[in-house]
Amino acid sequence: MRKVITFMGVASLSLVLMLSGCGTKALPTSAGQQSSPVYQRTEVITSPDAAKKLLDDGNARFTSGKTLNKDFSSTRRMDLEKNGQHPFAIIVSCSDSRVPPELLYDEALGDLFVIRVAGNVITPVELGSVEYAVEHLKTPLVVVLGHEGCGAVTAAVQGGEIPGSISSIVEKIKPAIDTAKASGKTGNDLIEKSIDLNVQNAIQDLLKSPIVKHAVDTKEAKVLGAKYDLDTGVAQWYTE
Ligand SMILES: [Zn+2]
Structure with a gap:
């Protein structure tokens, strides 16, 4: 269940952040006054479920238009x-x-380790980044x-001639399309089903890694899939 945060003012914002494990501080302005509270995560998150909740909370802030004030100061960068x-x-x-993950999950410097590739496919290069x-x-x-x-x-669904190295991405996506076609989907349903299956294939590719699988088996990590809705801004989890 997604928790929607509403802000009633500085006091409740601080309370919400304390409850969600985030620290806040008010940076002095050039005039020596206090600006609005600044989001700054102060503790190391080691629980997969706690991490998932932080993403849920952040996406809820993003979709409600109530994103947090981030600390991009030189002090934070040096820290x-x-x-x-x-x-x-x-x-x-x-x-x-x-x-953009940092924006749609409303996170700050140091919060997300992001790997971006067209079609969110997993090749050895992406896998190595995740393993790291x-x-x-x-x-x-x-x-x-x-x-x-x-x-x-x-x-990839539309096919036709694929120029340059784009074909290397299309080849990674094709198995998802084949499965989606086999389920009888056509048109836009075929595209969306292929997108869903492509995420599941990427998850399976990740779990083939001994490093990732060990972390999952020992419950140190979870591997989950989600789908972002372009107009609502919601990142919806696939069923675990
Ligand atoms: Zn895309």
Whole structure:
């Protein structure tokens, strides 16, 4: 169940952030006054479920138009350089400019480890990036984020001549299309079904990695799929 945060003012915002495990601080303005509270995650997230809730909360803020004030100051950048990164989620998403993970999940510097590739496919290069974050950064949640109306999947469904290296992406998407066609889907339903199955295939590709599978088996990490709706802005989980 998605929790929708409503902000009634500074006091309730601070309370919400405390409850959700986020810290806030007010940065002084140039005039020496206090600006609005600034979101800043202060603790390391190690639970997959806690990471999932943070994404749910962030997407709810995004869709309600009540995104948090982020700290992009030099102080925050230096803090992240000094203390290193501890992203709580790895997001494998499409390169589509309408699907930026940090924005649609309303997260800040250091929060998300993002791998973007057209069609959110997993090749050895993407897999290596995920393995790095799982193994070395101990990031507890991996999300493959597909999206409605994906151009890469649509192109693969429509077929025809594919120029340049785009064919390497199309080849990765084809198995999902074959399965979707076998289920009798046509037209836009075929595209959307192929998008869904393409996410599931990417998840299976991730789970073939001994590093990822070990983290999942020991419950240190979860691998989940989600689909982003372009107009509502909702990132909906596929059933676990
Ligand atoms: Zn796409």
